[in-house]
Amino acid sequence: xxxxxxxxxxxxxxxxxxxxxxxxxxxxxxxxxxxxxxxxxxxxxxxxxxxxxxxxxxxxxxxxxxxxxxxxxxxxxxxxxxxxxxxxxxxxxxxxxxxxxxxxxxxxxxxxxxxxxxxxxxxxxxxxxxxxxxxxxxxxxxxxxxxxxxxxxxxxxxxxxxxxxxxxxxxxxxxxxxxxxxxxxxxxxxxxxxxxxxxxxxxxxxxxxxxxxxxxxxxxxxxxxxxxxxxxxxxxxxxxxxxxxxxxxxxxxxxxxxxxxxxxxxxxxxxxxxxxxxxxxxxxxxxxxxxxxxxxxxxxxxxxxxxxxxxx
DNA sequence: AATTCGGGGGG
DNA sequence: CCCCCAGAATT
Numbered sequence: 294x295x296x297x298x299x300x301x302x303x304x305x306x307x308x309x310x311x312x313x314x315x316x317x318x319x320x321x322x323x324x325x326x327x328x329x330x331x332x333x334x335x336x337x338x339x340x341x342x343x344x345x346x347x348x349x350x351x352x353x354x355x356x357x358x359x360x361x362x363x364x365x366x367x368x369x370x371x372x373x374x375x376x377x378x379x380x381x382x383x384x385x386x387x388x389x390x391x392x393x394x395x396x397x398x399x400x401x402x403x404x405x406x407x408x409x410x411x412x413x414x415x416x417x418x419x420x421x422x423x424x425x426x427x428x429x430x431x432x433x434x435x436x437x438x439x440x441x442x443x444x445x446x447x448x449x450x451x452x453x454x455x456x457x458x459x460x461x462x463x464x465x466x467x468x469x470x471x472x473x474x475x476x477x478x479x480x481x482x483x484x485x486x487x488x489x490x491x492x493x494x495x496x497x498x499x500x501x502x503x504x505x506x507x508x509x510x511x512x513x514x515x516x517x518x519x520x521x522x523x524x525x526x527x528x529x530x531x532x533x534x535x536x537x538x539x540x541x542x543x544x545x546x547x548x549x550x551x552x553x554x555x556x557x558x559x560x561x562x563x564x565x566x567x568x569x570x571x572x573x574x575x576x577x578x579x580x581x582x583x584x585x586x587x588x589x590x591x592x593x594x595x596x597x598x599x600x601x602x603x604x605x
Numbered sequence: 606a607a608t609t610c611g612g613g614g615g616g
Numbered sequence: 617c618c619c620c621c622a623g624a625a626t627t
Contacts, residue, residue, distance in 0.1 A: 343622040347614065351622095384611030388624085421624045431622095441622045461606070494622065503620060504616060533619060536612080545611050592610085 301452065306473060309451060309516050310489060316512035317492035320499065324348065325356055327491075333407045333432035334364050334399075340424045340431075341392050346383050348498070354383055366405050368396035374604035377594065378552050386548055390593055390605075391419025409433035427490070436477045436486035438470050443497025444490075448473065450501060454518035456527035457503065538575045543585040544594075546571035547602075551595060556603035559586065 325331070326339035338358060342351040358379060362368040368376070373393060380389035395417040399407055408414055409432075414425040426437035445458030448469055459466060473493075475485040500507045508514055508524075519525070536542055546566045550557055557565050563582055566572065577585070586602060589595040596605050 340622065345610090345621055345623055346612080347621055350613070382612060384613080385623090387610065391624085419624070423623060427622065439622085442620090443622070491622095498622080530619085531607095534609085539611095541609080541611060548611085588610095 301469075301472065305516065309513050310473070310475060310485070312512040312516070313492050313496055314485060314488055317488065317495055321492070321495050322348075322499075325352065327431075332364065333409070333428065335359055336432035337395075337407060337420075337424070337428050338392065340427050341388050341419055342383055344388060344424070345385060350383065354379075354381060362396075364405075365396040365399040365407060368393060369400045373593075374555070377548070377604055381552070382549075384545075386594055387592055388419055394418040395420065407432075409435060411435070411437050430487045430490045434483070434487055436474065436483055437490075438467070438474055439490040439494070440467065440470050441494055443494045443501075444470065446503060447493050447497045447501045450506075450519035451513055451517050454522040454525075456519060456525060457530075460530055537573060538577075540581065540585055540588065542572060542575070543577050543581055544589055547585055547589060548594060551602070551604050556601050559597070559600050559602050562586070562602060 321327075324339075326336055331339075335355075339351065339355050342355055342358075361379065362371060371393065373390065376389050376393045377386055380386055383389075398417055399405060403413075407428075409429060411425040411429045414420050414428055415422070420428075423439070423441050426439045427441070429435040429437045430439050440462065442458065445462070445466055448466065449455045449458045452469060452473075473489070475482045475489055477483045477486045496511075500511050508517075508520060511517070514520060534541075543566075546569060547562070549571055550562075550566050550569060554565075563577075567576065586595070586597065589602075590597050593605055595602050597603075
């Protein structure tokens with residue numbers, strides 16, 4: 294038994310769970326994809342959009358997307374170019390292509406019905422460990438152990454006394470998350486387990502935030518190991534990749550032009566993109582333009598035909 | 606295990 | 617300016 298298991302008594306865990314479940318009942322946000330009327334497909338769309346993109350930016354995009362393509366069959370019939378345009382500025386446009394592919398796979402391999410089994414969900418493009426578990430739990434009521442960046446931070450602070458989750462998801466974090474799940478042998482426990490997933494996530498998003506956590510509003514302030522330890526600073530993580538001058542910035546600027554114009558002659562690509570001002574003062578070298586264009590084509594985000602770069 | 610992939614919110 | 621965000625896929 295490790296030192297972190299030592300204080301993990303059932304009484305303590307149960308107390309924390311009850312407090313956070315009660316807090317969520319009163320403070321959970323009415324996000325559109327949490328509406329009971331939302332389909333499982335709608336939940337999946339929200340989860341993919343929310344991969345590395347904040348709730349505030351996803352909200353309107355999700356509403357518009359679901360209105361245009363309510364189910365997988367609708368999206369499966371769409372053109373990839375329209376899918377990318379609709380994705381807009383949510384970022385990481387490969388997510389849009391993978392969601393499009395997943396819609397097609399649901400139609401062709403699953404009779405048009407999104408599977409509930411996390412193992413089947415995992416096989417669909419763009420769905421990883423987190424999203425598979427989240428859809429199973431949130432949309433289908435299957436009490437999978439959901440672990441996202443919020444939940445990892447909440448668990449780390451309350452039970453491990455650290456300020457943040459590990460840099461990469463560890464076996465210890467998986468074990469702890471599994472131990473914290475309510476017993477699902479009763480109907481009430483089953484419901485609590487699914488609510489626990491979303492409640493812990495919500496606490497991390499609203500109260501137990503990465504920076505400037507609102508501990509004065511926290512339902513488990515007095516149960517928190519991190520607070521008890523005096524809120525030690527998290528170990529410094531690797532510096533985030535710079536944005537200005539990056540390949541991603543150039544790729545993103547090109548995609549912005551393609552979404553607006555549909556296509557552009559590669560001979561005028563540089564001046565057209567630079568004229569949008571998306572690159573700031575950065576003027577890419579020819580080699581970076583080539584790298585960006587080739588990368589977009591390789592990733593299926595654009596096609597190059599007779600010196601014309603266009604949406605797929 | 607480390608990199609790459611957008612774009613913007615917010616301290 | 618810098619870190620962070622309901623991660624996934626690739627190397």
